[in-house]
Amino acid sequence: MTVEGVTESGSDSQTDRSHPQPPTRHGINTYEPDVPVAEAPEGEAWGRKLIGLLTASFGIAGLLMIPSGQFTDVESVLVALASASTVPVALAWILGRWPSRRMANVYVLWADIGILFVLLAHESPFVAMPGCAMFAIVALFAIVGTSPRVLTAHLILAALVLVYLAVMAARSGMEPWSVASRVVTIGSLFITPFALRPYIRFLRQRAQVGLRDSLTGLWNRRGLFDMVDQLNYARAGTKVESRAIGVVVVDIDRFKAVNDRYGHPTGDAVLVEVADRLQQAASTGSGDGRNDPTTDSVVSRLGGDEFVCVHIGTRAEVDDAEQRLRAALEESFSGPPFTTSVGSAGDTTIRGDATGTLVRKLIALADIELYRNKQEHSDGDPRRSHDPLLVRDRIESLVSDGGPTVVFQPICETATTAVVGYEALSRFPFGHGSPLMWFKDATAAGVGPQLELAAIDAALSAMHVLPETAFVSLNASASTIRSTDLLSRLRPHLHSRVLYLEITEHERVDDYRAIARSVEGLRAAGVRISIDDVGAGFSGLRQVVELKPDTLKIDYTLVHGIDTDPTRRAATAALAAFAREVGATLIMEGVETEEELRVAVELDVDMVQGFYTGRPVTT
Incomplete structure (x- = not known):
C-alpha cells in the first residue's frame, strides 16, 4: 500500500x-506489551494527577521537617532543594503524559535518592525510620509503571535502608524492642506490593478474556x-x-x-x-x-x-x-x-x-x-453478488422507518474560516456498512433514487435549526436528478434558504442532455448546482463543461498532503484557475491541517471543508 x-x-x-x-x-492483535492498565491513554489521566499530588506531598513533608531543628544549616538547605525538586516533577505528572517505561524507571530512581537523602540527614535514626513508608508508596507506582526487576530492586533498597536505620538506632541507645517493632511494622509494608502484583496480573488476565x-x-x-x-x-x-x-x-x-x-x-x-x-x-x-x-x-x-x-x-x-x-x-x-x-x-x-x-x-x-x-x-x-431482493427489502425498511439520519458539516470561507454553509451527510444504522455501500447497494438493487430522496427529505426536515444565512448542500446522483421530481421537494424551502444540489461522483453520466435539462430546470427555480469530488471517479471535465455548475468541489485525494506535494498543488491551482475562468465557486474538501488551509488561502480557493475547520454536527 x-x-x-x-x-x-x-x-x-x-x-x-x-x-x-x-x-x-x-x-x-499481534502486540501485547506488558503495559499496565493505568498506562492506557484513555484511563491514565486520573493516575497521573494522583501521582503528581503524591510527589508534591513528598516535597511538602520534606519542607515541614526543616523547622523541627533535626538538620544542620547545610542539611536544611539541601533538604529544601530536594523538596523543591518535587514541584516540576509533580507538574510534569499532572500536566504531561504518562512516561515511557524508561522514564518511569528514572522516576523511581529519583524518588529513592531523594527519600534516602532525607532519611540519612536526620539526627536520630529512630525518628527517621517511619519515613521508610515512603518507599512503600513509591513501590505502588512501581507495580504498574515498571518491571518486576525494578520493583524488586527498589524494595531491596528500602529494606536495606530500614535495617541500616534500625541498627544505627539500636547503637544510639534506643530500646531494642521498640526498634524491632518499627522494623516489623514498616517492613510489612514492603511485602504488600508483592501481594498486589499477582492480583493485578489476575485482573488484567480476566479483562483480556473480554477482549x-x-x-x-x-x-x-x-x-x-x-x-x-x-x-x-x-x-x-x-x-x-x-x-x-x-x-x-x-x-x-x-x-x-x-x-x-x-x-x-x-x-x-x-x-x-x-x-x-x-x-x-x-x-x-x-x-x-x-x-x-x-x-x-x-x-x-x-x-x-x-x-x-x-x-x-x-x-x-x-x-x-x-x-x-x-x-x-x-x-x-x-x-x-x-x-x-x-x-x-x-x-x-x-x-x-x-x-x-x-x-x-x-x-x-x-x-x-x-x-x-x-x-x-x-x-x-x-x-x-448481493441478492437484489434482500437489498431492496433492507432499503425499503429503512425508508419506511424514516430513512437515514443526517449530520451537517460546516463549509467555511477560506480566508476567515467563517461558516457560510453546510453539507448534509447521511448516517446509517451502526454496524451495517459504510454510507457508500448503502448507496451502491441501493443503486444495484434499483432503489437508489428512493434512498437518496429519503436522505434529502431527512436533511430538509432537519436543516431548520441552522442559520438561515448559511446555504445547505444536498447530495443526489445523476439518475435521481433525471428520474425524479426533486424540484417539488426543494421549492418550498427556496424562499428562505440558498440550496445547492451536489451531484455525486459514484455514478457515470451516460446521457448528458437529459441530465442537463433537469439541471437547468432546477437552476431556473433558484437551486444552485455543485459537482462533487472533481478530480476523482466520474467527476471529469466533461461533466463540468456539460452541466456548467455553480460550484466545484476538489476531491480530498488532491487535497490531502497538498502542502508537501507539488503535483497536488499544481493540479489544484489549475482547477482554481479554471473555476475563476468559468465563474464557478471552488471548494477544497478534506482540509485537515493548518498547512492545507494555508495552501487554500495561497491559491485563492473560495471555501474549504474538512475536520480542521469543522466536524459534522447533529441538529
Missing part, C-alpha cells in the same frame, strides 16, 4: 467517506482499539520520521457457502487458519506475534469472516507489513478451497494520543476498497 494513496477525508458527499459509521465487528475472540484467540473489536491505542502510546516517544498508520481489511469470499457445503467445524478451521496466517505475517518481532513487545502490528477478527490488521511505523514499514499480509493470503490454504478479498487505507500522521477515531475511518475506507475489489472480481458470477 502506498500510504498517501488512500487516506481519510475531512469531508465528503452523501456517501460520506469522512465519517463512516464504525463497523460492529470483533478482533486480534478476545473465543474461536481464534485474537482480539475482538474492543481489544483492537485498546491495543492500537497502547501501541501508538508506546511508540509516541520514539524518534520515527514520517510516522504512519496503515489498515488492511480482509474478507473471506463466500464464507457462508463454505459453511453450508463443508459444515461449521470446517468453517471454523478456515477462520483459525486465516487468523494464524495474518498473525505470522503481521508480526515484525522474533516471537509468535501474540506477546512480542517489539512488533508494531495489531491483527483483529472483525466479525464472522472479516479481519483487520493495523500497523504503526514508518511509511516503508507500513507498506512492507501490507505486502507481507497480501503475500500470506496468496499462499495456498489447507482444507476447502476459498479466496479472500483485501482492502487497505493509511494515513501519514497520527493526531494525538487516541487513535480510535482515526482507525475507524481507515477501516471504513479500507472496507470501501475491499467492496470495490470484491465487486470487480464478482462480475459475471451471480453467486458472489
Whole structure:
C-alpha cells in the first residue's frame, strides 16, 4: 500500500467517506506489551494527577521537617532543594503524559535518592525510620509503571535502608524492642506490593478474556482499539520520521457457502487458519506475534469472516507489513478451497494520543476498497453478488422507518474560516456498512433514487435549526436528478434558504442532455448546482463543461498532503484557475491541517471543508 494513496477525508458527499459509521465487528492483535492498565491513554489521566499530588506531598513533608531543628544549616538547605525538586516533577505528572517505561524507571530512581537523602540527614535514626513508608508508596507506582526487576530492586533498597536505620538506632541507645517493632511494622509494608502484583496480573488476565475472540484467540473489536491505542502510546516517544498508520481489511469470499457445503467445524478451521496466517505475517518481532513487545502490528477478527490488521511505523514499514499480509493470503490454504478479498487505507500522521477515531475511518475506507475489489472480481458470477431482493427489502425498511439520519458539516470561507454553509451527510444504522455501500447497494438493487430522496427529505426536515444565512448542500446522483421530481421537494424551502444540489461522483453520466435539462430546470427555480469530488471517479471535465455548475468541489485525494506535494498543488491551482475562468465557486474538501488551509488561502480557493475547520454536527 502506498500510504498517501488512500487516506481519510475531512469531508465528503452523501456517501460520506469522512465519517463512516464504525463497523460492529470483533478482533486480534499481534502486540501485547506488558503495559499496565493505568498506562492506557484513555484511563491514565486520573493516575497521573494522583501521582503528581503524591510527589508534591513528598516535597511538602520534606519542607515541614526543616523547622523541627533535626538538620544542620547545610542539611536544611539541601533538604529544601530536594523538596523543591518535587514541584516540576509533580507538574510534569499532572500536566504531561504518562512516561515511557524508561522514564518511569528514572522516576523511581529519583524518588529513592531523594527519600534516602532525607532519611540519612536526620539526627536520630529512630525518628527517621517511619519515613521508610515512603518507599512503600513509591513501590505502588512501581507495580504498574515498571518491571518486576525494578520493583524488586527498589524494595531491596528500602529494606536495606530500614535495617541500616534500625541498627544505627539500636547503637544510639534506643530500646531494642521498640526498634524491632518499627522494623516489623514498616517492613510489612514492603511485602504488600508483592501481594498486589499477582492480583493485578489476575485482573488484567480476566479483562483480556473480554477482549478476545473465543474461536481464534485474537482480539475482538474492543481489544483492537485498546491495543492500537497502547501501541501508538508506546511508540509516541520514539524518534520515527514520517510516522504512519496503515489498515488492511480482509474478507473471506463466500464464507457462508463454505459453511453450508463443508459444515461449521470446517468453517471454523478456515477462520483459525486465516487468523494464524495474518498473525505470522503481521508480526515484525522474533516471537509468535501474540506477546512480542517489539512488533508494531495489531491483527483483529472483525466479525464472522472479516479481519483487520493495523500497523504503526514508518511509511516503508507500513507498506512492507501490507505486502507481507497480501503475500500470506496468496499462499495456498489447507482444507476447502476459498479466496479472500483485501482492502487497505493509511494515513501519514497520527493526531494525538487516541487513535480510535482515526482507525475507524481507515477501516471504513479500507472496507470501501475491499467492496470495490470484491465487486470487480464478482462480475459475471451471480453467486458472489448481493441478492437484489434482500437489498431492496433492507432499503425499503429503512425508508419506511424514516430513512437515514443526517449530520451537517460546516463549509467555511477560506480566508476567515467563517461558516457560510453546510453539507448534509447521511448516517446509517451502526454496524451495517459504510454510507457508500448503502448507496451502491441501493443503486444495484434499483432503489437508489428512493434512498437518496429519503436522505434529502431527512436533511430538509432537519436543516431548520441552522442559520438561515448559511446555504445547505444536498447530495443526489445523476439518475435521481433525471428520474425524479426533486424540484417539488426543494421549492418550498427556496424562499428562505440558498440550496445547492451536489451531484455525486459514484455514478457515470451516460446521457448528458437529459441530465442537463433537469439541471437547468432546477437552476431556473433558484437551486444552485455543485459537482462533487472533481478530480476523482466520474467527476471529469466533461461533466463540468456539460452541466456548467455553480460550484466545484476538489476531491480530498488532491487535497490531502497538498502542502508537501507539488503535483497536488499544481493540479489544484489549475482547477482554481479554471473555476475563476468559468465563474464557478471552488471548494477544497478534506482540509485537515493548518498547512492545507494555508495552501487554500495561497491559491485563492473560495471555501474549504474538512475536520480542521469543522466536524459534522447533529441538529
